[in-house]
Amino acid sequence: MPLTQVLEIIRYVTPTPVPQTAPWVIGVMNLRGRVIPVIDLAVKFSEPSSAPDEWTCIVLVEVELGGDLTTLGLVTTLVSEIHELRAADLEPPPSVGTQIRVEFLKGLFKLEEGFALALDLDKVLSENEQVAVRDLSARGGS
Numbered sequence: 001m002p003l004t005q006v007l008e009i010i011r012y013v014t015p016t017p018v019p020q021t022a023p024w025v026i027g028v029m030n031l032r033g034r035v036i037p038v039i040d041l042a043v044k045f046s047e048p049s050s051a052p053d054e055w056t057c058i059v060l061v062e063v064e065l066g067g068d069l070t071t072l073g074l075v076t077t078l079v080s081e082i083h084e085l086r087a088a089d090l091e092p093p094p095s096v097g098t099q100i101r102v103e104f105l106k107g108l109f110k111l112e113e114g115f116a117l118a119l120d121l122d123k124v125l126s127e128n129e130q131v132a133v134r135d136l137s138a139r140g141g142s
Contacts, residue, residue: 001119005061007071009079012056018136022129028136029058029073036060037136038073044124045104050077063121065130070137083116085109090118 015027015038024044029036038058043049050056058073093105106118125133 001059001061001121003082005063005121007060007062009057009059012052012058012075014052015073021136022132025133025136026075031060031071031073034071035137036071036073037133038075039133040075041124042075053077061121063124065125065134066127068134070134072133083109083111085116085118093117 010031013029015029017027018025024040026038026040026043026049029038040049052075055078057076057079059076059079061072061074062069063072064070089109090107091110093107104120104124106120108118109116
């Protein structure tokens with residue numbers, strides 16, 4: 001994901017579950033008085049969720065949801081390094097062979113040890129999902 005959308009990376013805290021939300025919305029967290037929806041992208045992309053451990057963290061990102069900037073927490077199993085990638089090296093997303101639908105991808109970057117998928121964070125959620133998450137943030141999870 002673009003570093004320009006990353007606000008900070010924090011240690012994992014157990015989110016407060018919110019009833020009747022999508023399975024990939026694992027809850028909300030209080031961050032300095034703000035209610036932040038926490039999303040498990042693995043579940044969103046039909047992968048199994050991982051049990052949190054000492055390496056699990058939450059990446060706080062700013063995304064545009066329905067025309068409004070919203071902060072989301074994205075659960076990740078590990079942040080090990082940050083790559084400095086050039087936009088000129090972004091290749092189109094593959095049409096086959098990925099586990100996720102390519103409309104979520106801006107493309108991919110070749111790395112020495114493989115590839116890095118470039119997520120388009122503003123397109124990960126459908127319009128209805130965006131409204132639900134934005135409303136969850138606005139109402140404070142209640």
